[in-house]
Amino acid sequence: MSKLIVTAFVTLDGIMQAPGGPGEDVDEDFPYGGWQVPYVDEDFMGLMKGIFGETADHLLLGRKTYDIFAAHWPRVTDTNDPIAVKLNAMPKYVASRTRENLEWHNSHVLRGEAAQSVARLKEQLDGVIMTQGSSDLIRTLQRHDLVDEYRVFVNPVTVGTGKRLFDAHAAPVAWTLLQSRITGAGVQYCVYGRAGKPRYGSFRLDEQE
Template identity: 60%
Template sequence: MSKLVVSTFVSMDGVMQAPGGPNEDRAGGFEHGGWSVPYFGEDMGAIMVEQFAGMESLLLGRRTYEIFAAHWPGITDENDPVATKLNAMPKYVASRSLNHVEWNNSHLLRGDVAESVAELKRRSDGEINVQGSSNLIETLQRHDLVDEYRLLIEPVVLGTGKRLFATGTVPAAFKLTGARPTGTGVVFCTYERAGEPRYGSFESAD
């Protein structure tokens, strides 16, 4: 059975919308697109290479698929480890509007998204990684399908935008299994699923 991992850039106040450019996702009138770019340095690049090296397949929503498919097939340098991996690996696309996908080794998920992803996890091995795809992540969270988060937490507060954990997310406990700061102030944190939340009280017994 596969492990489903969500990897994303996220602001200090939890926003994950449009980190890579001003026109990446303007939904809701979002005006801060490209907020992640100033924090991308060499050590961030090394983290991305490490992440892609460990993936067996990629799971994407429609919008992120279209962004990736418009960019990565054009990078044919065999010495580029990210492009080489992305262009070759299996890619699964959750979409109600697409009728076909053309990027090499891409496959449309049909029917109910949560059921399709749960079945994909059961019949696959290795790591299924989700990049971007905020709407898809929201669905995965509501159905408790995420096993691990890899968050690149960036030193910026945006105040508006799509957040990583939206209303309806299933309550869950996680264990911090890694934390690495970068030279630009980003902290790369890995959280693994650790059962249900536990509760207590600081109130005095008196």
């Protein structure tokens, strides 16, 4: 059985929409595309090379993110770029109700409802399944409690509106911080692993009679 890791770029106020450019995701007329670009430095790229070049065995994407990746990465043919080499070669699974054919090498459509399809995929595969972007798909994974680990890049910027990493329907889960690092540009990189169900308590003092 595989581990499912969500890798996400977020603003300080939790927005993950369109980090890479103005036209990346314009749903709801989102006007702040490209908010992450100023914070991508050598430290950031080193972390990404470790995540995709060494950690990920399979890539899981929503249809919109797949289309963005498929339009870019096959054009990056530098054999010294470990991220491009890995992404172009590795198996890619796409949750889509509309796509029949996928042209990017080693890409496969997941049929049926996304939650059931991904649950089956986790049972069938070994190693690490990694997601990137794919906010709608991530919310489905969260609602059905399918995420085993988060690797979150928190950027020092707020934009106030847009798609968030978590919504109100995410299943309650406790997480433990496994690793953290701050890049030279001030991006906080945090790795969280599952720690069971949340525990609850109270700071309320006993009422005195």
